[in-house]
Amino acid sequence: MSYDFESGNVSGSGQDDRELRELGEAIEECWDIAKKFGLDPFPTHFEIVPANIMYEFGAYGIPGRFSHWTHGKAYYRMKTQYDYGLSKIYELVINSNPSYAFLMEANVLWQNKMIIAHVLGHTDFFKNNAYFGHTNRQIVESASLHADRIRHYEQEHGTDAVEKFLDAVLSIEEHINPNIRIKSQAPAPKEDEVKKPYESPYADLWELEDRKTAQEREKEREKEKAIRKKYPPQPEKDIVRFLMLNSRELDDWQRDIMEMVHNEAIYFLPQRQTKIMNEGWASLWHQRIVRELDLSDGEFAEYAQLSSGVLSPNRRSINPYYVGVKIWEDIERRWDNPSDYERTVLKRPGGQGKQKLMEVREMDNDVSFLRNYLTKELVEDLDLYLYEKKDNQWVIVEKDWEKVRDGLVASMTNFGDPYIMVEDADYKQNRELYLKHYFEKTPLDVGYAEKTLQYIYSIWGRTVHLETLVDNKKVLFSYDGRNNTKRAVN
Amino acid sequence: MSEISRYGLYSVSKQDWSLHRKGPIDQQRHKEKIKEAIKKNLADIVSEENIILSDGKKTIKVPVRSLDEYRFRYDFNQQQGVGQGDGDSKVGDVIGQGQPQQGQGKGKEAGDQPGVDYYEAEVTLDELASYIFEDLGLPNLEEKKQAELESEAVRFTDIRKKGIMANLDKKRTILENLKRNAAKGNPRFGDVKDDDLRFKTWEPEIKFQSNAVVFAMMDVSGSMGDFEKYIARSFYFWMVRFLRTKYTKVNIVFISHHTEAKEVTEDEFFNKGESGGTQVSSAYELALQIIKERYNPADWNIYPFHFSDGGNLPWDNDRCVDLVYKFIEVCNLFGYGEIRESHYSLMSTLMSAFSRIDNKKYVGVTISDKSEVYPALRKFFSTSDADKARV
Numbered sequence: 001m002s003y004d005f006e007s008g009n010v011s012g013s014g015q016d017d018r019e020l021r022e023l024g025e026a027i028e029e030c031w032d033i034a035k036k037f038g039l040d041p042f043p044t045h046f047e048i049v050p051a052n053i054m055y056e057f058g059a060y061g062i063p064g065r066f067s068h069w070t071h072g073k074a075y076y077r078m079k080t081q082y083d084y085g086l087s088k089i090y091e092l093v094i095n096s097n098p099s100y101a102f103l104m105e106a107n108v109l110w111q112n113k114m115i116i117a118h119v120l121g122h123t124d125f126f127k128n129n130a131y132f133g134h135t136n137r138q139i140v141e142s143a144s145l146h147a148d149r150i151r152h153y154e155q156e157h158g159t160d161a162v163e164k165f166l167d168a169v170l171s172i173e174e175h176i177n178p179n180i181r182i183k184s185q186a187p188a189p190k191e192d193e194v195k196k197p198y199e200s201p202y203a204d205l206w207e208l209e210d211r212k213t214a215q216e217r218e219k220e221r222e223k224e225k226a227i228r229k230k231y232p233p234q235p236e237k238d239i240v241r242f243l244m245l246n247s248r249e250l251d252d253w254q255r256d257i258m259e260m261v262h263n264e265a266i267y268f269l270p271q272r273q274t275k276i277m278n279e280g281w282a283s284l285w286h287q288r289i290v291r292e293l294d295l296s297d298g299e300f301a302e303y304a305q306l307s308s309g310v311l312s313p314n315r316r317s318i319n320p321y322y323v324g325v326k327i328w329e330d331i332e333r334r335w336d337n338p339s340d341y342e343r344t345v346l347k348r349p350g351g352q353g354k355q356k357l358m359e360v361r362e363m364d365n366d367v368s369f370l371r372n373y374l375t376k377e378l379v380e381d382l383d384l385y386l387y388e389k390k391d392n393q394w395v396i397v398e399k400d401w402e403k404v405r406d407g408l409v410a411s412m413t414n415f416g417d418p419y420i421m422v423e424d425a426d427y428k429q430n431r432e433l434y435l436k437h438y439f440e441k442t443p444l445d446v447g448y449a450e451k452t453l454q455y456i457y458s459i460w461g462r463t464v465h466l467e468t469l470v471d472n473k474k475v476l477f478s479y480d481g482r483n484n485t486k487r488a489v490n
Numbered sequence: 491m492s493e494i495s496r497y498g499l500y501s502v503s504k505q506d507w508s509l510h511r512k513g514p515i516d517q518q519r520h521k522e523k524i525k526e527a528i529k530k531n532l533a534d535i536v537s538e539e540n541i542i543l544s545d546g547k548k549t550i551k552v553p554v555r556s557l558d559e560y561r562f563r564y565d566f567n568q569q570q571g572v573g574q575g576d577g578d579s580k581v582g583d584v585i586g587q588g589q590p591q592q593g594q595g596k597g598k599e600a601g602d603q604p605g606v607d608y609y610e611a612e613v614t615l616d617e618l619a620s621y622i623f624e625d626l627g628l629p630n631l632e633e634k635k636q637a638e639l640e641s642e643a644v645r646f647t648d649i650r651k652k653g654i655m656a657n658l659d660k661k662r663t664i665l666e667n668l669k670r671n672a673a674k675g676n677p678r679f680g681d682v683k684d685d686d687l688r689f690k691t692w693e694p695e696i697k698f699q700s701n702a703v704v705f706a707m708m709d710v711s712g713s714m715g716d717f718e719k720y721i722a723r724s725f726y727f728w729m730v731r732f733l734r735t736k737y738t739k740v741n742i743v744f745i746s747h748h749t750e751a752k753e754v755t756e757d758e759f760f761n762k763g764e765s766g767g768t769q770v771s772s773a774y775e776l777a778l779q780i781i782k783e784r785y786n787p788a789d790w791n792i793y794p795f796h797f798s799d800g801g802n803l804p805w806d807n808d809r810c811v812d813l814v815y816k817f818i819e820v821c822n823l824f825g826y827g828e829i830r831e832s833h834y835s836l837m838s839t840l841m842s843a844f845s846r847i848d849n850k851k852y853v854g855v856t857i858s859d860k861s862e863v864y865p866a867l868r869k870f871f872s873t874s875d876a877d878k879a880r881v
Contacts, residue, residue: 016504023502031500048504056513064512069523070559072516079513105504163519171561313574315585323574383575387585389567394586396579397570408572418562442564451560 023048023103026113033289034120038354041123043098046116050105055079057102058089061268064144066260067151068166090310091115095271097137099123110299114307117289121282124361129277131270131365139267146260153253162257168455169240169258173265174417177238178273235421235436239456240265242422248431249461258459272415273365280324281361283311287325313382316394318408326382327373332357370409376401384408410441418444420466433460437468444468446477453479520557527557528613529621536622536867537724537860541615619731622864626732626871646692653689662688702822703741703785704729705794707773711748712765713801718829722797723760724863725827729795730756732871743780747773753780770802770840774813778820787820795825795870800838807843814844818851825870826854 027046034041049057057063059074081087090111094100101119103112126132136142154162236242244250244258271278290303311322334342336353343350360369379401386398386407398404413419424434433456437444449466456464456479463480467489476489528535535541573585649659666686667679706729708722730742744759745751748766751773777794785792794817802810817824828841837845837856844854855866 020502020504027500027502043499046500046502048502050507052513053507053510056510059513067512067516067519069516069520072513072518072520073557075513076517076520170559174561313576315573315575316571318572318574383577383579385573385575385579385581386570387573388570392587393584394571396573396575396581396583396585399579399581404572407570411570411572418564420562437562442569445563445565448558448560448563451558452562455560 019048022109023112026109027116029293030113030116030120030289033292034117034124034285037285037288038358039120039124039285040127041099041120042096042127044093044101044119044123045098046101046103046119048103048105051082052079054089054092054102054104055082057092062094062139062143062264063100064140064147065264066143066147066166068163068170070170091119093119093122094140095122095126095132095135095137095267096139097127099126100140110295110303111306113293113295114286114290114303118282118286120289121285122278124285125274125278125281128358128362129270129274129365130362131273135270136263136267139264143264146264149260150257153257157253164458165254165257166261168458169261171452171455172239172243173261174415175237175239175420176241176262176265176269178266178269231425232422235423237419237421238262239420239422239435242425243456243459246425247460249459254459269415270365273367274369276318276320276324276327276366277361277364277369278324279320280326280328283321283325284328316387318384323382323384326378327369328357330375330378331360331373367409367412370405370412374405374408379404413440423467427465430462432463432465435464435466437466439469443470446470449477450479450484453477453484457481523557525613525621528618532622533861533864535618536728536864537721539720541618541727615731619728622728622867623732623871626868646690648691648693649688650691651685651688653691657690657692659688659690701739701741701789702791702793703743705743705745705777705780705792706730706759707745707747707751707777707794707796708759709748709768709770709773709796709798709801710746710762710764711768711801713768714799715831717831718797718799721829721857721860721863722827724860725797725857725866726760726795728863728867729870732867741785743777745773745776745780747776751776768798768802769806770796770798771806771809771813774810774817778813778816781820792817792821793823793825794821795827797827797829798840800828800830800840802838802840804839807840810840811843811847814847814852815849818847818849821851823870824852826852827866828854828856830856830858 023046031041055078056075059078060071065071078087078089082089088104090104090107092102099119099122101116101123103115107115126135150162150166232242240258240262244255244262250258287307290307295303311319311325313319313322332353335348335356336351338346338348338350342348360373364372384401384404385396386404387394387396389395390397398407419438419440420435421438422433423436425431427434435456449468453464453466463478466477468475468477474489476487478485478487575583579585646657649662663682663686664679666688667682668677670683670686671678671680706726708719708726710719714722742756744754744756746754746759746762746764747768747770748764749769749772753776754762773796774794781787781792814824814826826841826844828838830838841854841856844852853870855862855869857863857866
């Protein structure tokens with residue numbers, strides 16, 4: 001059933017007719033207000049779906065994405081939370097062109113109005129933020145092609161084989177390089193540095209005359225070894241891609257699966273990287289658009305209740321909606337009405353609030369957004385803090401605004417995942433894989449790391465090592481196909 | 491579905507999603523994974539206290555750890571988090587106990603998922619029992635002469651020329667008719683004679699079922715501590731469940747003993763403790779007497795099992811060995827389980843007396859740990875002789 005905006009005609013049954021017509025009008029109304037505010041969303045298709053479909057799309061991240069038990073697990077968890085009234089998804093929007101937005105069947109009209117307004121904030125952000133510039137805007141089509149291919153591989157190679165392989169690849173899906181379009185500038189070591197000088201077949205005769213001790217000679221050989229051609233020449237951040245291109249154990253279908261998982265992981269990156277900005281932006285505009293709508297007093301009261309529920313603080317994590325919206329409002333205020341200091345020293349004339357908002361929504365990601373615009377006043381006003389575990393209790397340890405801001409930014413380094421690179425793919429000259437964790441502050445979950453090494457082994461086919469710090473000492477975790485081991489290194 | 495929208499900028503539709511099943515299908519696969527995980531962890535699950543003591547509860551929760559999605563992640567116990575207070579938070583304020591929920595941060599629109607460290611699966615006891623005993627049966631089951639008619643199924647087994655019209659086999663009748671006409675040089679269907687008619691006939695199918703009786707014997711004397719009782723209890727809990735689900739006609743006789751033995755109800759058997767010394771032979775004698783009175787070995791498969799901590803009056807041991815040989819004469823299998831709290835404690839005098847018994851109908855095990863209940867069950871109920879090497 002569809003609603004034709006030009007004629008206002010709907011084909012379908014009576015009850016649905018009215019619902020669609022009302023929704024069509026609501027979208028139209030919100031759209032016009034959004035345009036008036038200067039938003040520039042992607043064309044957006046709204047689809048009304050029952051709760052189970054909503055939760056399915058929420059769990060899979062993209063409608064029609066490939067089948068895997070982890071998706072089934074997420075679906076079950078989300079659906080259970082909904083069934084028990086613990087949490088509810090109101091809206092789901094896919095970054096694509098046109099964008100797809102899903103509205104829950106059970107929503108009432110005023111809820112849908114708020115959600116439509118919120119969605120337009122997101123689709124504006126998708127279209128205009130630089131970090132989304134290179135995303136695959138046909139992701140829904142791509143994802144369902146991926147799903148088809150994976151289903152085909154399941155038929156060809158068995159469900160178990162495909163599932164096992166997906167388990168392994170998904171365990172490292174975060175370890176990709178978001179800057180995939182930037183070519184490495186660092187020069188590779190020159191060929192002749194690696195080549196040995198010419199030696200005649202009788203050269204060793206000279207060694208008889210040589211005064212060098214055996215020990216010294218051994219040292220020289222070690223040196224030669226050290227300048228052997230290193231592979232990869234530079235440490236490689238994109239572990240998925242590196243294994244896909246370099247493992248000798250993989251069949252074509254496995255490389256194909258890695259490519260697909262890689263593509264989808266790349267697609268999700270900008271969303272992970274702009275969570276606070278994006279949710280804040282959508283919340284800012286849904287508030288402003290709803291204010292312009294003609295809601296009844298009762299509806300407005302209910303709306304306010306819902307909106308404040310979404311925008312409530314959380315003691316153990318940042319609510320991106322709430323913190324985001326506060327920062328956006330603060331930016332607008334400070335560029336519209338600068339303080340004396342901002343006026344005189346920073347030469348900010350005032351009245352540039354809207355312009356500044358649009359500029360920031362284009363240029364920044366969460367890290368730069370927080371670093372540039374999370375001010376002392378905001379940290380104190382929002383009552384943000386750092387906490388950590390002390391004797392089985394979670395305790396507030398820091399309230400100083402700069403440290404809180406830096407802590408928040410640090411937690412987003414590398415999207416909040418440990419930074420791990422491929423250092424050497426020919427470790428011990430035995431094609432063993434040497435990974436290194438670039439340690440920041442927090443140690444790895446050792447149990448998880450050991451299991452993950454097992455997965456990587458199944459892709460690489462030879463012993464896999466991971467260097468990291470445990471209790472401030474360098475430790476090498478290894479898996480050789482049979483046992484997980486751990487030893488101290490220098 | 492074609493759709494026109496204003497300026498091509500937005501559109502809205504509602505489709506029929508009732509055939510969409512992807513989520514539930516993958517959820518099903520997840521459930522299967524849980525089952526696999528449960529099967530892998532049976533040794534731990536079998537002796538879970540909340541199962542053994544879950545009197546009557548049909549569904550139990552089993553913690554399953556292996557459904558984690560492993561990846562490189564921070565140890566969140568050592569990680570700093572950022573939170574938000576009501577406006578007056580101070581350094582030193584406690585904001586929670588134990589483990590905080592860990593956000594997964596996979597960039598999905600639905601927001602951060604609470605991380606689950608382990609997944610609690612719900613399974614029914616019957617399901618669990620079916621995993622445990624999947625490939626087990628009653629060992630040395632012999633066909634005894636007194637077969638009981640358990641079910642009367644009807645199976646069509648033959649074709650005859652005479653029968654009732656309701657059982658007419660039309661296909662064969664037509665074939666016969668064609669054959670007869672063809673023989674007369676006129677290959678077509680028609681002119682059906684009585685001689686063409688074919689009828690399906692049936693035979694009643696009688697399933698023969700062997701009868702079995704199990705003697706569950708347990709030491710309830712003062713020397714049996716909580717641990718020993720718990721182990722025996724776990725074992726019999728599953729044994730009873732197994733027998734009652736797998737075979738329809740299994741009698742179970744519960745005998746508890748200290749210096750004297752008596753026949754008790756299932757409830758008394760599991761729930762009552764006694765004190766005093768131990769004379770194992772009393773239980774064996776009582777069991778043999780009951781066999782004599784009620785369970786003629788010609789008609790019954792007999793499986794006595796005895797659990798004890800091995801503490802027995804020393805002069806009673808030889809008598810016990812003699813009685814075990816008597817059991818072996820009339821029984822399919824005699825099982826003895828000795829529960830010791832430590833792997834390192836010495837073999838009891840009773841066990842060492844039993845260890846001289848050289849007969850494949852005797853099976854003895856020692857259990858020193860909760861996780862050994864499962865292997866013990868498998869050993870007792872394994873139907874292949876290869877699995878039944880003596881301890």
